[in-house]
Amino acid sequence: MQRMTKNRALVLQILRECFPPDYIPPYSARDTRLILSEAFGINQSIGQVHRTISDLHKAGLLHVSERMEPGVCGSLPQRVKCYEHRDDIEKNSIERRIEAVCRE
Numbered sequence: 001m002q003r004m005t006k007n008r009a010l011v012l013q014i015l016r017e018c019f020p021p022d023y024i025p026p027y028s029a030r031d032t033r034l035i036l037s038e039a040f041g042i043n044q045s046i047g048q049v050h051r052t053i054s055d056l057h058k059a060g061l062l063h064v065s066e067r068m069e070p071g072v073c074g075s076l077p078q079r080v081k082c083y084e085h086r087d088d089i090e091k092n093s094i095e096r097r098i099e100a101v102c103r104e
Contacts, residue, residue: 007042007044007052008052008055008056010036010040010042011032011036011049011052011053011056012056012061012085014027014032014035014036014039015027015032015062015083015084015085015088016085016087016088019035019039024092024095024096024099025082025083025084025085025088025092026063026065026082026083026084026092027082027083027084028080028081028082028083029046029049029050029053029081029083030046030080032049032053032083033046033049036049053083056083057083060086061085061086062083062084062085062086063083063084063085063086063089064081064082064083065081065082065083065084066079066080066081066082067079067080067082068080
């Protein structure tokens with residue numbers, strides 16, 4: 001990665017914070033695109049978001065995990081890559097566990 005552009009910095013900000021406050025990272029590229037559009041008014045194609053996330057991942061700033069999302073309207077479940085900032089992996093994991101216990 002040659003430089004930290006405004007777009008890359010914004011994606012990193014999204015992956016370090018909770019949008020909305022009760023939705024804890026990691027986020028998929030689709031979630032990141034939706035947050036860019038809804039919270040910041042920036043409309044990008046999913047390809048642009050994927051390229052930005054790929055640049056950040058290649059620079060070693062992001063951790064990639066996978067999760068299964070249920071199918072919609074009778075479609076099959078799908079495996080989705082999710083991204084979070086490398087420095088926040090443990091913090092996000094603890095927050096997700098706390099949220100799960102509070103829901104019970």
